[in-house]
Amino acid sequence: MSGPLRLLPGTGDTAQEHAARRRFPAGWPDNTTDGHAGHAGPHTPDSLPTLTPRRRRPSWAEDPFDELAERLADVCGAAVHPDEIAAVLESDGLTQEQITGRYGRRDLFEVAEELYERVPRRFPDPEPPPDPWRTSPWRCVLRGAVFGLPGLAYVLGAGLLASGTGAIAGLAASALVAWAWNQGLAHRAYVRLASGGRRAAARSLRVGAPVGALGAMAAGLLLSGPGTMAAFAAGQALYLAAGTVLLVLGRERDLLLALAPTVAGAASLLLWDPGPLAVTALLLVTVAAAVLLAAREIVRSGRTESTAGPGNGPPVAASLPYALFGLAAGSLTLMAASADGPAVVVLTLSMGVAEWLLYRYRSLGLAALRHSTTPRGFQLRAGRALLLCLAGYLAVLAAPTLIRGVSPGPLLALGAVLWTALLLQAFGTAWPPAAVCLAAAAGAALGPAAVRPLVCGCAAAALVLISYALLGRATAHR
Template identity: 35%
Template sequence: MTLLSDDDTGPVCAPAAPADEPERTILLPRISTDPVDELVERVRPRLGRAVDALQVAAALEADGHTDRTAQVEYGYRDVFTLATEVFQRMGPPLPEPDEAAVAVVTGGRWAGLRPVLHGPLYLLPSAAFPAVLMAVGRPGLVLGMVLAGTVGWIWSGVAAYLAYRLLGHGRPRAASRVLRWAALTGLLLGVVLGVAVLPLGGLPLAVMMVLQVSYQLASTLLIFYRREAWLAAAMIPAVLFGTAYLLVGGAAQRWAVLAAAGSVLAALAIALWAARPTGDAEEPTPPTGLRAQTPALLGIAGYGLCAAALLFHAQAPYLLTRLDIVAAAVPLLLSMGYVEWRTGRFWPDMVALSRRARRPGEFVAGVWRTIGREFTACLAVPALLGAALLAGLAQVGLLSAAGAVMTAAHVALAGAYYLAFLLAGRGRYGWLCLSMAVVIALHIGVGALLGVAPLLGQGGSALADTSLYLGSVVLLQALFALGLLPVIGQIRHYR
């Protein structure tokens, strides 16, 4: 008997056939040496018949395949090209996905508008600032506000991250304990900071710092539990009496300060009540302990520190002297809720896109089109608010070129924060912190060389300083976009 392989590579030795049996020719199945065929067989048990090449790409990326391995090991340009070839060799796809299921995943186009309201909530305490300024006085005020704002920013960010992680693991009672503990310890941190600045500003400054940290933590808790209306209601007295002080001054100052303090304490009390543990059901054991979250928590704390430094280092030198430059932050703060909302829509939009797209290149192009569209929208909203602000400043004779440039810088910051939220969603805290540290150093360093770094005690031109800040924010946008390149188009994040 003669055995031949079906690729005609030559005879294969086999035992001789018995003499009484006629000789037969048997074709052996071809043994493929194509590594892509081997890859197909490895992923087939897990994928079955994939819906499209994007599903294959997600599996390959999850297995650790990169563009480099696609080039070196398989000879394809990138993972998406390799996935397309694997998909074609796996056979016909399943029928089209159910459109109703897609609608369930993505939700309505205007779902979740609640975050848009967060911007005005961030600004509510500013109504009482003029009265508080007169009560506290100037010595140490800037340092106290920056310290309290930075600590509150970091502490509330870390607490919110932990609470959302616990809630995602089905542990609402544990999330409640974390938030209440964070609020109480944050209050204690505010007291410690206040004691530290007593030699600079006395008791009024210390009390202001405690209240500032308290408001940031109260707003974090109430936003977590979707009780924004309660927060707004608690702050109504502070807004009313603060506005009255602006209109009549004099005797209204004391009442405005008391109303501000009472409103913040009321908001904190309501937040602690909203975060009270409910239910007695036993909660599941978390898959990982708190120690496993340490890298992420350090990343979030670092991000909060750098974000606060990015905003405060440019504003602090003008806080008590240039109303037009300080007011430039108002459009950014008002629009931050809109930026949060659009960021929250990104993931479901990409899930829907991954179901519509049939080619990897189509998906990647769609991702970047979406980012470009949303980035533009996140610039347009604060730009409109900024135009209204500049018109108002011009009406009262306070508009300056430096104020206009600083307003443009804060409009650009809204776009940068949109990209930052996307990076944070991919856990790229190291890149976030490095990028912000670089642009802060450039703004201060170049300003020092030109003699226009007010943070270092240099005078010079405010217009030159704010122009440098605008340039640094534009550079930050480019760095954030560069940080998104390796991760944002990976289909596995959306499948």
């Protein structure tokens, strides 16, 4: 025999003798000393031979079966049935000659059964998949700069803006129309980008961006009348339409390049007054560069291959709540600017941090799914992630306000409204945040200025509760 017998001295129907009969059935030679070494006849239970003590294996001797069990420890520990181990052994090319000659077993299934019994069960957790929501903070910072730097145009062109209620109303109306239209257009273009690629998104932007710009220019002209204010509103409308195109198609650097003349002009105000002619030229260069870069990107994207299926994309009504949210958010922002302009600058510049925290919450939601074993446990983890991200964003807003020595309450209330509304929209829940923000904008517009922080605070509390209820379900994070 080539395989050693792991038997202990003794008589009777012991476990070792059971193992011996299982390994060496009738007809196989055994190493017993019944006076007939090599006797091939079967033994009955009443006439079992007396087993001769075997010499202890030297420490330097190796058991091939031990080596096999160690090599396949991971496979055997994770198996739920011996047949899984047998399949692995067969795929490794284990032959019958090796089974009987090297390992001293009868067949493949006996080897698999013994390996299954010898190796304890252990089922390691699978490696976590890569986090799809991990994004670069620097990209979000860049987008935040792109969101905030256009405000320098108002600083640079302050000398060109006419005074008067009608002129300011025209500029505000143009901005509100542009914000509302571009929010809805961006949603539709993003959906087309995800379903049909850049070509499908460019097709939506090629039609929607000019229409929105014309509507915003018409609103400004209607309320301001012909003149400098209407021209400024037209440039604002063109820039916002072009900026929407470049942001949807991921060309933040191009938009930053277009803003360079305005940024340089605003910086020059710290040293000298460039004069109305130079200011007008710088603003026109910014608008023209943004429009040309957007047009070039639409043409480039239109030449790519489309992966869109049959149909014309989502219905227009699906983008309506996003447009209404843009209208409400713009109204709340303009009302806050009338009370504290620098606070709105802080709010605008913080949009990059807000976007990064949206990604961060999605990442924490996936981690909560992996570590939760009950629906209640997941809801608590998702709620903690919501409060953590919201508190981080409010801390970013509060720091500059406290440095300035003013009350942070109004800005924090408005920031909480906007961030939680954007969070719900990121999960495809559009109507609840749109309805709450519209109600808050209406209440703030109709009531006195003193109640606006209270209105925003109530809206923020409502949105936080809605977010906790909706995003505390595991199905929302699929």
